[in-house]
Amino acid sequence: MKYQAVLFFVLVFNLFASAQDDKPKLVVGIVVDQMRYDYLTRFYDKYGEGGFKRIIKEGFNCKNNHFNYVPTYTGPGHASIYTGTTPKYHGIIANNWYDKQTKKTVYCAGDSTVIAVGTSSNKERMSPHRMKTTTFADENRLFTQMQGKSIGISIKDRGAILPAGHSANAAYWFRGKDEGSFVSSSYFMKELPRWVKAFNFSRKIESYMKIWDTYYDISTYTESGKDLNEFEGGFKGKKTATFPYNLKKLAKDNMGFDILKVTPFGNSIVADFAIEAIKNEALGKDDFTDVLTVSFSSTDYIGHNFGVNSKEIEDTYIRLDKDLERFLKVLDTEVGEGEYTLFLTADHGAVNVPAYLKSAKIPAGYVARDERKEKFNKFLIDSYGTVDIVENISNNQIFLNRAMVKALDLDLEQVQKDIANAQLTYAHIYKVYTATTMSTVFFGDGIERLLQNGYNQKRSGDVLLVDDPSFIAYSRTGSTHGSGLNYDTHVPLLFFGKGITKGHTYKKTEITDIAPTISALLGISFPNFTVGQPLYFIIE
Structure with a gap:
């Protein structure tokens, strides 16, 4: 009997140890701001083998993935992806909303009780305090007794803060204007870590103030409309919204370093910074699963400015694909190929420019x-x-x-x-x-x-x-989002890496399914108001 008891203990211990070994060392959540699902298919032939295609071919593609609420905005999108619930419960009902108690408009990440870190600007006083529920990153922190790290990174503050959660070690976002640096707030830290300060002082960001021209010959960009058309916004100081763009020259009339947000180089800066975070924070290096959330927001700024059918959008995704490829290579090297789990999705899609749709005899217009x-x-x-x-x-x-x-x-x-x-x-x-x-x-x-x-x-x-469908209250150039129609709700959902099976499905999945799926993979509690269901068919 004593021998049997010992044997039972050994078997249980081995099963537990095996379960621990099966966990990824790092979970990476990637959100591409304003990415319609058809950007995967429309630009597919322009992608290399190491970015989007690698994730698709070696991972699992949910081809019929949708948002399950209105409005489809950035703040609610990021909150819903990581909490597994909708604005009905997590409370982030928009980017900005009218507060019925204070009778003032409030910002989803604004917090007057904290101060900015890394800048003297009062506009960077941010925290996740208006989000009422936990994220899976929060639950991972609790499960690991705060040993697993959680770090959020984005050009946008809300894209960094809401995914990383209430208990995050850090959230970093980009301060443009005349600064051009990554900042945070006192909610997360007293001062920026040494490696962040070094990155900000490295002139890396300044190096992107250069000519933005198409990555490939523009004549090969057959998946988008004409470069010169009446449906795009462009930049102040340039008469036409056409390639090339001299960013250094245009910066003065376009809020300094903020111009980089509206170019593919904004995504490159985020990739650069995320790579430095992986290395300097030793993510995925110990026995406790870490969480890194990365939001590529320049895609949204560019879509708003130039529209979803522009050459600028096509070039942006071609360049984002290159950034994803080098990011994955760093994960392979630093964490280990097959040792991390990654998902890629979007916070919303976007409508085609209504003026363009009208020119194609499709019902559309402006409110x-x-x-x-x-x-x-x-x-x-x-x-x-x-x-x-x-x-x-x-x-x-x-x-x-x-x-x-x-x-x-x-x-x-x-x-x-x-x-x-x-x-x-x-x-209308x-x-x-x-x-x-x-x-x-x-x-x-x-x-x-x-x-x-x-x-x-x-x-x-x-x-x-x-x-009405395809009717928006917006300028007559550029695209926007917010509705419950398919052009806003249908977004990519790709899973890749440790614990993920290969394949695809046309079964309808919803954005709130991501958090419980990752939680199930990690064996942790679901976020406290999750309404989604684990996608069991993507887990090995």
């Missing part, structure tokens, strides 16, 4: 907000004798002055319904729903389900508006 507002104000005066019954209109939501509704002895639910019915008669309003409906009626599919998943009782408005 005349001023005309809509004028008509709505007349309705408010006629119905309630004042426009002040509405406190704010933002993110396609109408916020009522509830104190005034009460003072006028009006029924809140009826006011919501009356406003919804009025809005539904306006040009597709659907309208009230907060009462979102709180009391369950929707299992369609745009209604996405609205409900994005509706947060404490933070969202009283009336939710949905514009």
Whole structure:
């Protein structure tokens, strides 16, 4: 019996040790800002073998992956990917939103209780405090007794902060203007580590202030529209949005180092910095799994400026592919090939420039907000004798002055319904729903389900508006996002590395499935409000 007990103990210990050995030393989450799924397929022949193609061929491709809420913005996107839940629960309902308690607009990562680190600017006072739930990086920190590191990196503060989580060791983002350096806040640290200071002083960032021309001969860029067209924004100081771009010359009129954000070199800077983080933070070097989150945000700035069908977007993805290749090579060398797990996805897609779609006879256009507002104000005066019954209109939501509704002895639910019915008669309003409906009626599919998943009782408005497909409130050049339509919801989802099987699926997956999948792979608790399900078929 004693022998059997010892044997049982040895078997259990070996199984535990084997499970520990099966864990990746490092999990890398990559988010490509504003990446439509079709960028994988449209530019596929232009990619090399070591970047996107390597991840696809050696990993698992979820080809029918979608966001399951509205609005599809950067802040909610990053939060949802890493928490495994939607704005309904994690609370990041937009990048900026109207706060019903303070009566002010707040920023998803803004935090006046902290100070900036690495810059004297007050604009970098940031933390994840408005995100109500944990990320899988948080859960990994808890599981490893804070031994596993969590570090977030991005051009955008929200792209670095929200994924890394509440308990992160560090989050770094890019401060442009006349500085051109990576910064953080006192939420994470008292001062920048020595290696970060060295990177900032190395002139590496300054070296990208150069000519941006196409990586290959522009005549071979047959997967995008003409270089000279009327659908692109461009840079101040240059008459046309056409290659090449002299960034050093244009920087003065385009907010200094901020111009790099709107070029592929912004992604290169992030890759450079992430590589330095892997080396200097010794990520993946011990027995505790570390988490590195990397968000490539320049793709979003470029899409907003030039549109999804531009030569600039094609060149950006060709260059991003090269950055991914060298990043993977560093992971192979520093962590070990087959010792890390990586996923790649996006925080949202984007609509094609409506003016371009109209030229192709596809229904599309622009919302005349001023005309809509004028008509709505007349309705408010006629119905309630004042426009002040509405406190704010933002993110396609109408916020009522509830104190005034009460003072006028009006029924809140009826006011919501009356406003919804009025809005539904306006040009290019597709659907309208009230907060009462979102709180009391369950929707299992369609745009209604996405609205409900994005509706947060404490933070969202009283009336939710949905514009016509491909109609946007935006400039007539460049692309944007935010809707629940496929061009905004359908994004890549690639898994690669240790513990991941090879293959692909057309089965519908959702962005909230990523966090529980990584958690299951690591054998840790799911983030505390996860609604997604582990994608068991991608795990070996």
